[in-house]
Amino acid sequence: MNIIIVDDDTLVTEALKTILESSGKVTVTATGSDGTDAVRLYKEFKPDILLTDIQMKEMSGLDATKEILSFDNTAKILLLTTFLDDEYIVTALKYGAKGYILKQDYTAIVPALEAVYSGQSVFGTEIISKLPELLNKKHEFDYSDYDINERELEVIKEIADGHSNKEIAADLYLSEGTVRNYLSSILDKLGLRDRTQLAIFYYKHI
Incomplete structure (x- = not known):
């Protein structure tokens, strides 16, 4: 050969x-x-x-x-x-x-x-x-590759569950302003436009 x-x-x-x-x-x-x-x-x-x-x-x-x-x-x-x-x-x-x-x-x-x-x-x-x-083996999506920290991942999961900023703030003991800041940062890091795209992104990568 x-x-x-x-x-x-x-x-x-x-x-x-x-x-x-x-x-x-x-x-x-x-x-x-x-x-x-x-x-x-x-x-x-x-x-x-x-x-x-x-x-x-x-x-x-x-x-x-x-x-x-x-x-x-x-x-x-x-x-x-x-x-x-x-x-x-x-x-x-x-x-x-x-x-x-x-x-x-x-x-x-x-x-x-x-x-x-x-x-x-x-x-x-x-x-x-x-x-x-x-x-x-299930290969989980690694959000750390996008510089997403644990707190931001918690916000992503809340948004994927359909929660409003007010509900997220209550669940995570944050102010609504802080939630908005987290959301803005997350969208920027993942290159997404809005919370709907973010929810879709999350479920596609479970």
Whole structure:
């Protein structure tokens, strides 16, 4: 099988190339050092499998995976990383990667490539053990990303319940003026126009 290796550590790239080609089952047609190389080399060589690192400087392996699969949904991409990160695993699954294995497990790489080549999806044993938890996990919207504090979130929930400023003030022991200030700040942070949009936003992100 013909593969491309992309990793920002040239020593890792060369080591992988040597190990894989010594198996007699793999030909490394090209190597790259970041996600932009992965996209460019994939278009140029159309490999059977792209073997790519995740964390790289210019473009990540995940971003490259997403871009490649946007123009070739048959692409077989195997992600190779040192990071057993929940977010990476979920994103890899979402984007359609065929596998996610750890670099440390060198003996598993050739079998993983063979499995992906035959049409299977491959995840290392450490990752498989985490999948049930990750796939059943409810990912809550993180308001802190928008600099929304706990008090403001309480106001959002009150508005979503249809309460007026006067009712919110009574429930949260605030003045109506303070509630209006909170509402104005919340709308500005979330880029919304009015309390109706805010209520819709809240229920869409439960």
